[in-house]
Amino acid sequence: MATLATALLELGTPAAALTGGALYAKARHPRAYWVALGLPLTVGRIRHDYDMVMESCGLTVEPSFWRAMASQATNRATKPAAPKIRGIRGSATGLRLRLRLASGQETADVTAAAERLRHAWGVHAVYVSEVKPGVVDLRIVGFDVLRDVRMPHRAAAKSAGLLRIPVALRSDGSPHMRDFREVPHDLNLGANQSGKSMFARNLIHGLAPQPVALVGIDCKRGVEQRPFTPRLSALATDQREALGLLLALLVEMDDRYDLIKAHQGIPGSVAAEDVASDIWGLPEKVRPVPIVVLIDEIAELFLVASKADEERRNQIVTALIRLAQLARAAGIYLEIAGQRFGSELGKGATLLRSQLTGRTVHRVNDLESARMGLGDISEAAMVAATRISPDMPGTAVSGDTSGQWSQIRTPYRSLSEVAAQCTEFAHMTPILPRLEAFRPYVPPAAALANIPPMPSAPPVFIPAPATE
Numbered sequence: 532m533a534t535l536a537t538a539l540l541e542l543g544t545p546a547a548a549l550t551g552g553a554l555y556a557k558a559r560h561p562r563a564y565w566v567a568l569g570l571p572l573t574v575g576r577i578r579h580d581y582d583m584v585m586e587s588c589g590l591t592v593e594p595s596f597w598r599a600m601a602s603q604a605t606n607r608a609t610k611p612a613a614p615k616i617r618g619i620r621g622s623a624t625g626l627r628l629r630l631r632l633a634s635g636q637e638t639a640d641v642t643a644a645a646e647r648l649r650h651a652w653g654v655h656a657v658y659v660s661e662v663k664p665g666v667v668d669l670r671i672v673g674f675d676v677l678r679d680v681r682m683p684h685r686a687a688a689k690s691a692g693l694l695r696i697p698v699a700l701r702s703d704g705s706p707h708m709r710d711f712r713e714v715p716h717d718l719n720l721g722a723n724q725s726g727k728s729m730f731a732r733n734l735i736h737g738l739a740p741q742p743v744a745l746v747g748i749d750c751k752r753g754v755e756q757r758p759f760t761p762r763l764s765a766l767a768t769d770q771r772e773a774l775g776l777l778l779a780l781l782v783e784m785d786d787r788y789d790l791i792k793a794h795q796g797i798p799g800s801v802a803a804e805d806v807a808s809d810i811w812g813l814p815e816k817v818r819p820v821p822i823v824v825l826i827d828e829i830a831e832l833f834l835v836a837s838k839a840d841e842e843r844r845n846q847i848v849t850a851l852i853r854l855a856q857l858a859r860a861a862g863i864y865l866e867i868a869g870q871r872f873g874s875e876l877g878k879g880a881t882l883l884r885s886q887l888t889g890r891t892v893h894r895v896n897d898l899e900s901a902r903m904g905l906g907d908i909s910e911a912a913m914v915a916a917t918r919i920s921p922d923m924p925g926t927a928v929s930g931d932t933s934g935q936w937s938q939i940r941t942p943y944r945s946l947s948e949v950a951a952q953c954t955e956f957a958h959m960t961p962i963l964p965r966l967e968a969f970r971p972y973v974p975p976a977a978a979l980a981n982i983p984p985m986p987s988a989p990p991v992f993i994p995a996p997a998t999e
């Protein structure tokens with residue numbers, strides 16, 4: 532489009548220059564183009580030939596008997612009935628069209644016609660949602676909002692809350708919320724460099740100012756999570772520490788169950804599985820702080836280098852499964868990242884995966900990896916995950932086991948921005964006595980400035996293969 536625009540601009544006539552300028556703006560500055568020209572043009576187009584578009588998209592029904600009679604009585608042609616426009620509201624990314632359906636129509640009819648409407652109005656996308664029976668909203672998106680993510684801060688702040696973080700932008704322009712109370716445990720999958728860490732960074736950035744304990748397990752020697760230590764209540768950076776930390780979390784969970792039982796008058800002998808309530812039912816002054824456990828690269832926890840490691844791996848997996856099954860009620864939530872999460876990881880992997888209701892799948896290299904995250908959600912979601920382009924890191928398909936899914940992209944946040952947020956809110960870091968042994972050491976800023984460069988190591992000698 533940019534080449535066509537340049538060719539038109541070079542023609543030199545005023546009309547060609549105007550068209551070229553508009554096309555150039557549309558290609559290079561889609562947001563500004565939409566606000567200045569796209570929005571008024573689309574509203575005009577919708578209003579101008581609304582009835583014709585509705586009819587050609589199959590969204591009209593035969594007029595009612597009384598309407599047909601009235602038309603006959605006034606000698607007017609009987610027109611098929613289309614949904615009535617009940618309101619149009621523009622925004623910086625698109626517009627919202629509220630429709631009252633004609634009798635005999637249902638929301639599914641409009642959803643099925645969404646692609647046809649998109650082409651008829653020349654817009655990027657059309658999404659349909661039901662407001663109440665008989666009334667639907669068409670969310671019309673003017674351009675590809677995921678190409679340059681700008682979070683709608685006002686809308687995000689409105690729906691944010693404790694443990695409810697606006698973590699990404701949806702392809703329909705609305706904020707995507709990670710709500711830990713609604714979806715307690717989430718699986719964050721994706722190939723190398725697909726944007727899994729960026730998702731976690733956005734989560735940490737959003738959670739840092741909240742009264743929430745953050746716990747990190749990063750067996751890549753802490754390279755991803757160590758910058759966030761000022762705001763972490765506990766950190767494990769290898770398998771051995773991870774096992775200790777997970778066992779400590781189980782003890783913390785049991786303490787919390789005892790607290791819930793004590794407040795409900797349930798005898799201590801009742802098993803945790805049989806306690807119906809959760810920490811949110813406790814009076815605020817005794818309620819323990821919620822804990823979000825962020826695990827970077829799950830495969831590292833399943834890894835066994837020798838027979839001796841196998842016992843530890845089994846203990847880790849058992850602890851994780853127990854947390855995934857029971858920790859929600861104790862206010863402990865899991866966010867697990869990995870490149871793949873299939874049975875090849877080892878015993879217990881698929882059982883653990885089935886406990887993670889939330890699924891965020893970034894770019895994956897094959898359908899099989901997509902199936903690990905989205906197989907039990909939807910075929911279309913799986914295909915969408917394999918179609919994410921490598922030049923759009925941070926793009927993902929997010930769904931949950933209810934079958935709902937959407938395409939999202941995280942806003943870019945540099946490591947230093949998130950580290951600075953963690954330092955700013957370091958005073959919010961809760962001290963959890965059960966996890967105290969895993970509280971990371973936070974070096975003073977001056978010490979960090981004096982880290983010597985890596986010493987130059989002698990080259991590694993690799994013997995040449997023996998030849999005859």
Ligand SMILES: Nc1ncnc2c1ncn2[C@@H]1O[C@H](COP(=O)(O)OP(=O)(O)OP(=O)(O)O)[C@@H](O)[C@H]1O
Pocket residue numbers: 721722723724725726727728729730924925926940941942943
């Ligand atoms: N939303 C985004 N917008 C722009 N760039 C992004 C976005 N998300 C990630 N990136 C960039 O893509 C690259 C890979 O991101 P990230 O480290 O999050 O991927 P990853 O899946 O964790 O990779 P790995 O598995 O190799 O650790 C980084 O350079 C990052 O800056």
